[in-house]
Amino acid sequence: MTLLITIIAALAATVVWYASEKRDTYKLGTLSLIFWGASFMWLMDFVFEYAELKAEYFNQEFADILNDSLLGLAVVALGLAAWIVVLLIKDPKGVFKKRFTKSE
């Protein structure tokens, strides 16, 4: 479920990046790359686990699925938080610059 939720987040971020005119201003490319990087890493983890467990991999307890789903949502929130941090540091709209250089 974590892999699935991260892939959905990566796809959504990519669609927004493609559709938005302000993709560079809001660093939407960085957001989608964050989720794609994690998706590919978890995909490799899945491949190795699947090779070991085969179809048994998909027979999970409800509690495990719920825990994985919560983890997936937490991961998406962390990815968004990381993107916000990058956005605030790079400050492409110069919000901080305007704020701190404004004469009182």
Place this chain on the structure above:
Amino acid sequence: MACFTVPAVEAIAVTAVYIAAKKKEKKNQLPKVAQGSTLAKEEPSITWSKRLSWLLALLWGGVLLLAFEHFWHGEIVPFPPFLTAMATPEDTAEMLHEMATVGVSMAISVTALWGVICAVAQAKVRSIKKALAKGNA
């Protein structure tokens, strides 16, 4: 266990290369600015620092989210030895095996994805250049 440490090491190395590439590009840019030729012949291109910034976002993003997943599962702790798999020699051996298999595969797959992104971007730039050349002719 600690599979994400392999892409983390790659991310650190790529960060160093990115900083060096950025410095080199800045140095090469200065003489052009002095000659006043930056705007005269601006062609569409993708710099190496731009390409490396994509790889950095892929690697650091993945490493951050996977590190969080390991923390969630109690495989990372905020006190030494930080990785619970380092508690016993058996666990450490298993962790090293996982790093050599899953970790290396993660690093390779993300780098391959970056290669595909760069190839597609390069093809797009080439087609734009061709269209511009046709327009000028």
